[in-house]
Amino acid sequence: MTTPLRQRKRPTGLPICMLLALLLGLAGPSRAETIRIPLSIDLPLLRTMIVNQAYHDPGEQTTIVSMAQRCNEITLSRPQVGSDGERLLFQTAITIHWGTPIAGACLAPLFWEGSLVLSQQPVIDGNWQLRFQTIDSTLFDRTGQPAQLAGLLWNLVKEHVHSYLGTITLNLAPPVDNLKQFMLNQTSDSQNEQTSRVLAGMHPDQPVVTPAALRIDILAEASPIDHGGGTDEPEAAMATDAAAQARIIELWQSWDAMLIHLIGQLADKPLSVEDRQLLLDVMLSVRYEFDAALSGNQLTDSFVRDQFVRSWQVLRPLFRRHLDADTSASLLGYLSFFTAADALTTLDSLGPLLGVDISRAGFYRLAHMLDEGPLDESGNVNPTLRRILGLGEPLAVPADRPPGTEGSNEAPEQIPEPVADPPPAPTSSLNRWLQAAGRLAALLPAGPRPAHADTLPGIAELRSWTAGITPADQLLPRVHRILKQVAADQWRQPVVKGLDGSWFTRMILATAWQESCFRQFVVKDDKIVFLISYNNTSIGLMQINEKIWRGIYDAQQLRWNINYNGMAGAEILALYLERYISKRPAKMSLKDGAGRRYLAAWLYALYNGGPSQLEKFPARHRTGDFFRSDKLFAEKYDRINGPDWPASVDCLPAR
Template identity: 30%
Template structure:
């Protein structure tokens, strides 16, 4: 491609002669070079790019102009140029495959008048530096005028089906992103894939709380996820692969782009995300490796997924000195001062305990000791935090637990304790969203075991500190090393895309208030070793 012209330079070797006793006899081979420009155009049906040769010129083998023998000209004009002009790029097969996919996402779209093959035509093809560029023209019918009426609330079965499809989307993205991330050696690209997975899971968790029949969150989630996935997929395209994965990747990108483009056309092509449609889309990329179903969602640890996050595939380490050592205490025993209760492990001493004014000092002391014990065990088992930043981590763990839950794992009456849970489903002392971190952690253990919840929170904090805040140089901005603390908590609180919110001008006031409160609590814990108790409990500090 030169100056947006598709130039072709071919070496020709021609033989001429006559048949003599069964053999071709002549002066021998004649070498030459054929120079021409292939001009792309659209065929009469509008379904293929064709080429027309222009400015054909025969030259000597060294490229210099000169008179060449008549046989060379005949070969070029009768054989070579016609073959070049028979080259086509036909999109009808691709459109047929996309029609099949659309029919899965938009039931009823397979009727003759809806087929892309009947409604799409190529137009205006041009040569670009990176290749050929063409446009697709699509005929779209205006939607019928329908009087707007309020949509009825979703019934129980409809809501359950809606959530099943959201689960299917979650499973689809998990399988897809984990597979792609596992096939690349570029750690930055891996982390970008994993960040997209966490962000999309968080959006799905939030969407599950919305019961608005006038909106289709699954469709919006799919399109939003595709908007984040597409740039990452294009970074995979230049990679060398040993099989046909590059072709499947190109087909997958084309299909996703087509779905997004068709949805943008309006109600006629509005998408309905279905389980079968997601499976068909997955098969474009994963071929025979695509699962038969993406649900039910696994809720236990997945060693392969943990390994992708740079975590111990066997799960967080919670030793016997922290975990259960004796049977759980009865609720009435927990009404006694904790200092006089039977000696049990730190975690067991807090199992089912609701903080109360009568035992608040003992309670907070036990929590502080448990946080330190789990922290120490984590650091002793091979932390990835560089030595220069380790002094930040202990107060960061304590401050995060305080900001998220006021060091509480249980709330409610003392005789009916329940695990603290946020409106979006974050649970326990470290307020971890099982929906977001499933596969990385055991969802049931996040609720049932305080020590496991803390260990998981510490791993997540280290992940955001090392793989995001430090890797992306947050400490190189004004604010220095303190930025690492602010950025790590912001990502912990809101997801990877919130990493730099503490220093952005467009951060909403509500998030700024959260970050400022966290920072003040972190500073106090770093300097005094103790949180601002009065913020959570009505007692004097």
């Protein structure tokens, strides 16, 4: 209790007002702030936790009384959990058999079947033990009408059923301990001791019942961390040197792997078309954003954190619906995961108080709360991911197998005769990276291992597909045949009313012309190499970005198999057409050439820049302020409209 001011001794020689000012000035910076981290238990999850705690028999039943060879037996079943807005409503079916056992017989047995509904107030103690206090109860008969029980039956319900349900206790200490360790992993070494003290002081607020969940705020007191009076804001610091960018790249790849790991948890769930679209949107948006940030030299210390927070806010409702945690082994891990993920979304407030930030180890620990399996950062084709996203089975590998040597983009043997250096590759309009990003590409992990040597074609076959060795008048018709075939294989009717397969073929031809000038291989330093963009990200005939489409396509096949590269490009175009453009009202009539030309340019913009172009290209079209890539593609699309268009392809080198 505070001592009254008049009972204190006034210090000699120092006016009381000055003393108070001094005390207030000293106390201000160290004043503790209350941290609130939500621990939210959705009502379906709460029901599952109660079932695992109290309904032990198959079929979500439990026999709480069984005596005299089952002459006296009470069984509970079909538990349900709901809410009236302020309190929990717990309902359970009850079956009572009760008689008098005599000489192995059960005389005058009573039988009653109905249900009990309890109105309960959840309470939690300092040891994180969650209990449920019964405020009111009502019995119902089999028809759902309030039951009028005889004294014996009512006493049995009161003595045994109420008593048993009153013992249900859920231990929430494990998920809270997981959260503490998870957050400690995100703390810098210099702040570890202070953060440990704050985490040790975590305690629960009393539960609050909402219509959909039981919320228990985790409370802690923390003083702002003293950064030495500096004004720097490291969270917004731009990563300008190679080491800083390498660190962020590595962290982002762990985040990307964690996202794919998280999506993989939905493999056996009944996902709707909208669910699959949302997952695809988030994955592509995350990857295109990273691509753009790296190309624009805009990576900051907070980039990965911001991506995680925004993505989790979008995905959280979907995962809450589908991750029902229906096995006892996964319950606490499931709750731990959601609590930790929700805690990370409060980093804007937690960071200054705890020195918390997202780390690679944190992503691994977060993923392992759901599944102990390793995060896959290899980039190999992930069939489960493709199926979840609605892309179907992995592309079948064509007969032409990928040549290559480990760790190299060179063909397996040197070209015998010297050749002239090929002209510079046309700048791929896919993902305009700055030159600095190209230098950073070497920091990214190597791609998948190449195919085994016994699957490689001979050098003669490889030379026949190489620009600069095979004359343009021979190479172009061969590539043309491949593109027509992949277009025919990929086209499915009806995609968009008013379109046909010939339009799609023209679309693929114009895209290949724009992206690579119909080249899969070129000559460099007297070696055959696959065509790669200047920033080392996009590969081959259709210039498929390996980072954006990792896990969806086989990187080695993209590099060394021209058929496979064409198939992947056609599938991406069809994906954007079917899953994005076709869902929007037509801006123009597709019955005339102008409408089909507009659609082609719109589709190429998505192929080039990702889902964000769904809105951005129509805006450019309205103002006429087109990108250079928009104009170049439109020119090529216009040219591919007659039998003599190959004569205008002047970007292939002569032998």
